[in-house]
Amino acid sequence: MTAALPSPEPGAQPSGRRRWAPAGGETARGPAGGLDERVLDEVRRRALAGAGTLTGADLAAAVRASGLVVGSGSAAQVIRMLQEDLQGLGPLQPIADEPGTTDVLVDADGRVWKDGTDGLLPTTLRFPEPEQIRTLAVRLAASGGRRLDSAQPFADVVVGRYRIHAVLPPISAGGPLISVRIRAGKSAGLGSVLPGGSTNPWHPILRAVVRARMNFLVSGGTGSGKTTLLGALLGEAAPTERLLIVEDARELEPAHPHVVSLQCRTGNIEGAGEVRMTDLVRQALRMRPDRLVVGECRGPEVADFLTAMNTGHDGAGGTVHASSAGAVPARLAALAALAGMSGSALAVQAASALDLVVHMGRVAGRRSPLELGRLVPDGRGFITVSPVVRQDAGSCLHPGPAAAWFAEALAEKSIPCPW
16 A cells, blocks of 8 residues: 655644544555655656656656656655556555455545445545545546546546546535446356355346346446446347447446447537437447447436337346335436426336336345336336335345236246246
8 A cells, every 4th residue: 555644743733624634544645645746747748748658667767857866765666656646546546456346435534435345444545635636536537538627527437447436626515526436347247246146046037037138127226236237137148149338438348249339428618529328329229239228327318218129129228226126117207307208108118118127235235136026007107116026134035916927928938937
């Protein structure tokens, strides 16, 4: 991990606001640990000249060119610090590299948290000054081709295997914020993402959903594992199928031989050049998809998504934020309203376009499916979710009212019922 800042003299007050004073534990450095700005200026100049690519030799040359006099041991330390601060996630990188870590979060007080197999936990790392978080956030956004400043105080970028979201004051009260979601790269298989692997009772049920080419949504709260499960399910699709994935920022990388990915683009400072999800969904329909996938339905694109599934595009999938499977209809109604769809129009579209909802949640800190439900019209112009299978607190599955329908739908396609 990175070196701590020197301790202040007894009685001395730390710089910045008092609430940013270190409270023990490891302290994150500012840019290159407070190194002479000439070093950083020289490194930035060389990075621009070399199209952003910097080797260890480039960093060593930058230190020499800056004119900063250091000993051989100090020079090696300077180079290492520059590599940490100008590449990867900087001081957050060691935490992101810890096995099992899925998220790294920096709050407005400079505290660093991590989420993973053991749940959300504080780390010993802390930023003593808000400017250090801002500098890191701006650099991470720039590495993904997005600007982050007072005029554009938030950014969402994908850099390598990290999805990075940053917010600056005054949008974030108290100080800059950074949220890093760590992607595993190629999605793991379905057996790898389910607790217990292929012995998990959900395994044959979810495989049957994919094999039967049912249209489904994976629902759940933030961090519940929606995208991870969706990627694993797509990996179960036949290798002869063409998967066309539309996302706000690329996260899905299913282990499949034929994947086409499209992602949105923000407009420039004048607002020109924006490409929205609705645009991408319409373009995707002209690209011969065997399965159309919308990474997350969060706006008016839900209307195009449902329309596509009603025109013969079966086997489609996506994710949606919802607190329970039963809350999905209300969520879809809110999104459809953004596209000008009435509640009755949504009910007709969704009931015929969507077959199932797979709801994700956390059980004892582990992400797991909790319910499989069928979307059905209620006869009053709305849709409801009828449970197919539910998981109880003891991780046992119990068939619901729609279990018989599910078995019949599988039998029609010569797929054996998993129970």
